[in-house]
Amino acid sequence: MEVDKGKGEAEETRKVAEADRDTVTLKSSDGKLFEVSKEAAARLSTVLAGMIAGGSIDDNGTDLKQIGSEALENVVDYCNKHANSIPSAALISSSISFNTAPFKEPEEWERKFVDRLSHDALFDLVEAANFLGMERLLDVTCHKISEMMKGKSPDQIREVFNIKNDYTKEELEEIRQELAWAFYDD
Amino acid sequence: MICLRRASADGIDGEDCPNPKRSTLVVELVASLPDDSIVEILSRVPVRSIHRFKCVSRVWRDLITNPLHRKRLPQTLEGFFYSDVEFHSGCADAPWNYRRHAHRSFISLSGRSTPFVDFSLSFLTSHPWVRNDIKLLDSCNGFLLFANGKVAEAYGTLGYIVCNPATKQWMAVPSSGLSYPASPAGVSLTYLLIDLAMSPHFHLVQIWQNGFWGEIEVRTYSSETGVWCHRSSDRRQWIEQGGWEEWVNGAAMLTSTMGSAIIKGMLRFVIFDMVKSEYQIAAVDREGKTCRNIPLLPAYKHGAGSALLIGQSQGFLHCVREHARREINSPEWAGLSVWVHKDQENNEWELKHKVSFYKLFGKTSCHDGRDYRVLAFHPDHNMLFLVQHLPMKLISYDMDSKKLHAFHTPRSSHGQFTPYVPCFLESPVLANKE
Numbered sequence: 257m258e259v260d261k262g263k264g265e266a267e268e269t270r271k272v273a274e275a276d277r278d279t280v281t282l283k284s285s286d287g288k289l290f291e292v293s294k295e296a297a298a299r300l301s302t303v304l305a306g307m308i309a310g311g312s313i314d315d316n317g318t319d320l321k322q323i324g325s326e327a328l329e330n331v332v333d334y335c336n337k338h339a340n341s342i343p344s345a346a347l348i349s350s351s352i353s354f355n356t357a358p359f360k361e362p363e364e365w366e367r368k369f370v371d372r373l374s375h376d377a378l379f380d381l382v383e384a385a386n387f388l389g390m391e392r393l394l395d396v397t398c399h400k401i402s403e404m405m406k407g408k409s410p411d412q413i414r415e416v417f418n419i420k421n422d423y424t425k426e427e428l429e430e431i432r433q434e435l436a437w438a439f440y441d442d
Numbered sequence: 443m444i445c446l447r448r449a450s451a452d453g454i455d456g457e458d459c460p461n462p463k464r465s466t467l468v469v470e471l472v473a474s475l476p477d478d479s480i481v482e483i484l485s486r487v488p489v490r491s492i493h494r495f496k497c498v499s500r501v502w503r504d505l506i507t508n509p510l511h512r513k514r515l516p517q518t519l520e521g522f523f524y525s526d527v528e529f530h531s532g533c534a535d536a537p538w539n540y541r542r543h544a545h546r547s548f549i550s551l552s553g554r555s556t557p558f559v560d561f562s563l564s565f566l567t568s569h570p571w572v573r574n575d576i577k578l579l580d581s582c583n584g585f586l587l588f589a590n591g592k593v594a595e596a597y598g599t600l601g602y603i604v605c606n607p608a609t610k611q612w613m614a615v616p617s618s619g620l621s622y623p624a625s626p627a628g629v630s631l632t633y634l635l636i637d638l639a640m641s642p643h644f645h646l647v648q649i650w651q652n653g654f655w656g657e658i659e660v661r662t663y664s665s666e667t668g669v670w671c672h673r674s675s676d677r678r679q680w681i682e683q684g685g686w687e688e689w690v691n692g693a694a695m696l697t698s699t700m701g702s703a704i705i706k707g708m709l710r711f712v713i714f715d716m717v718k719s720e721y722q723i724a725a726v727d728r729e730g731k732t733c734r735n736i737p738l739l740p741a742y743k744h745g746a747g748s749a750l751l752i753g754q755s756q757g758f759l760h761c762v763r764e765h766a767r768r769e770i771n772s773p774e775w776a777g778l779s780v781w782v783h784k785d786q787e788n789n790e791w792e793l794k795h796k797v798s799f800y801k802l803f804g805k806t807s808c809h810d811g812r813d814y815r816v817l818a819f820h821p822d823h824n825m826l827f828l829v830q831h832l833p834m835k836l837i838s839y840d841m842d843s844k845k846l847h848a849f850h851t852p853r854s855s856h857g858q859f860t861p862y863v864p865c866f867l868e869s870p871v872l873a874n875k876e
Contacts, residue, residue: 379475379479382475382479382482382483383475383476383479386476386478386479386482394482398479398482398483398485398486399486401483402483402484402486402487405483405487405491405495406487406488406491407491408491409494410494410495410497410498413495413498414498414499417475417498419498419499419501419502420499421498421499422499422500422501423497423499423500427500428497431496431497431503432497435493435494435496435497436842436843437490437493437822437823437824437825437840437842437843438490438491438493438494439494440824440842
């Protein structure tokens with residue numbers, strides 16, 4: 257999938273020609289190029305669909321400055337796996353624009369896909385999915401993180417999300433007392 | 443999602459947000475996740491955990507309590523709608539000529555008023571088609587179900603109203619076509635089923651019995667189709683699922699005083715099984731489908747305990763039972779026990795908590811209806827709500843901390859207390875018209 261910039265020119269030209277037909281080339285913030293099926297990109301990402309329809313796709317690599325190469329690789333990987341495994345009709349019917357469209361449980365392959373990711377990679381992927389308007393990928397990644405949060409204490413959450421506790425000792429004691437009910441087992 | 447994110451990145455309207463500068467701070471502190479993604483994740487976490495995570499940091503607390511995010515995060519019990527009927531005597535010449543007046547108010551659990559919800563329901567009652575004496579029948583996930591007028595009148599032409607006081611949206615529902623039970627022993631109950639996380643559409647389920655021995659009728663309404671369906675004709679089709687065979691064919695009596703609960707999409711309500719001579723919890727879903735009954739534990743299995751109320755808490759079916767002391771010198775323990783039904787397979791009830799009447803009311807001899815009444819289970823806390831008759835007060839009892847808290851003095855102990863959990867999400871279905 258990944259095409260390094262330094263490869264031979266002939267190969268590059270061939271890749272670009274291919275992209276003209278049925279793929280689009282995306283460029284990460286750190287300059288790496290990734291190819292993804294045009295059909296899958298348009299179907300899974302509202303932002304890419306808009307760019308494809310509006311003709312703002314660059315054959316030499318569409319700049320996605322907000323997305324690092326690791327996250328973009330995961331995005332592309334997800335699009336390819338998705339194209340191979342789910343009939344598009346199911347997805348289309350679930351994305352009808354009611355903003356709390358019923359969430360469908362992740363498929364087995366989607367579960368495996370997010371399970372192998374590190375915390376950082378997962379968080380980066382949430383951001384990438386949000387930026388690209390990939391509703392299903394956002395659903396699947398957020399679902400995974402929410403599962404990780406179940407039954408966790410505030411201390412554990414701070415650790416997972418790398419958050420500083422900015423409460424004073426007294427404030428924390430006060431809010432802890434007010435919310436005592438929420439500290440019994442889930 | 444994208445546009446929501448932009449809204450928060452641009453800075454939130456100062457009027458809605460208590461701390462508009464906070465949103466930029468979030469990006470720095472929360473690893474690499476922007477606040478919209480955090481809210482997106484939190485929207486999938488149980489409400490109990492969300493409240494616990496307010497302790498994570500000030501930033502998270504502000505994120506969770508920000509009015510802009512209320513729409514997406516699950517809410518918890520705000521309080522109770524209280525309704526009763528009072529009679530005003532007529533003029534001095536004819537004091538016997540009483541006028542009936544429906545009273546309605548809201549009792550907030552925190553004691554604070556919530557400025558985001560129109561508890562007066564003026565958005566509804568100001569409409570010329572809506573009657574002044576609308577009667578609250580049920581509440582479900584932020585939505586209220588009213589009879590448009592007295593309950594019996596809803597069976598005529600006036601029908602029902604479904605509304606959301608947080609978004610000020612409402613919609614009229616025609617009557618089901620059933621007539622109000624003619625016999626005083628008849629019972630008819632109408633329930634609202636809605637969960638915006640699952641579907642924008644709502645359903646009404648009407649369970650109706652004309653007298654002690656009458657057949658039980660079930661009718662369902664869907665806002666998607668806009669029509670009431672007569673479910674008795676499906677009886678044969680669903681006989682193998684349990685329910686219909688067990689309770690529809692005249693061997694059961696509908697009860698209206700022991701509460702209801704929605705568990706995994708099934709509406710649970712109490713019937714008295716004439717054949718087995720015991721209370722059972724029957725089930726019906728929004729399409730009229732049924733499943734096996736859950737026996738409500740015969741009293742002899744648990745001392746003198748008798749079931750008072752069922753309800754839902756933290757996703758499970760709960761039941762509270764009274765253990766009354768029958769004789770003054772009896773060594774028998776007297777109080778309330780709370781049971782939870784977790785084991786669907788084996789139909790097992792698990793004892794969750796016991797509390798004595800002495801602890802609750804300061805005396806050992808108490809009777810449901812005479813001295814007190816259990817009103818509801820908290821949907822997210824291990825908590826019971828009760829009304830004590832003398833002196834009259836509303837009490838919450840926390841089963842975890844074992845703390846009692848008197849939080850309100852009601853007008854009367856005999857009114858109806860309907861729990862209310864707000865929902866701030868606009869419904870595409872409620873069209874604000876009759």
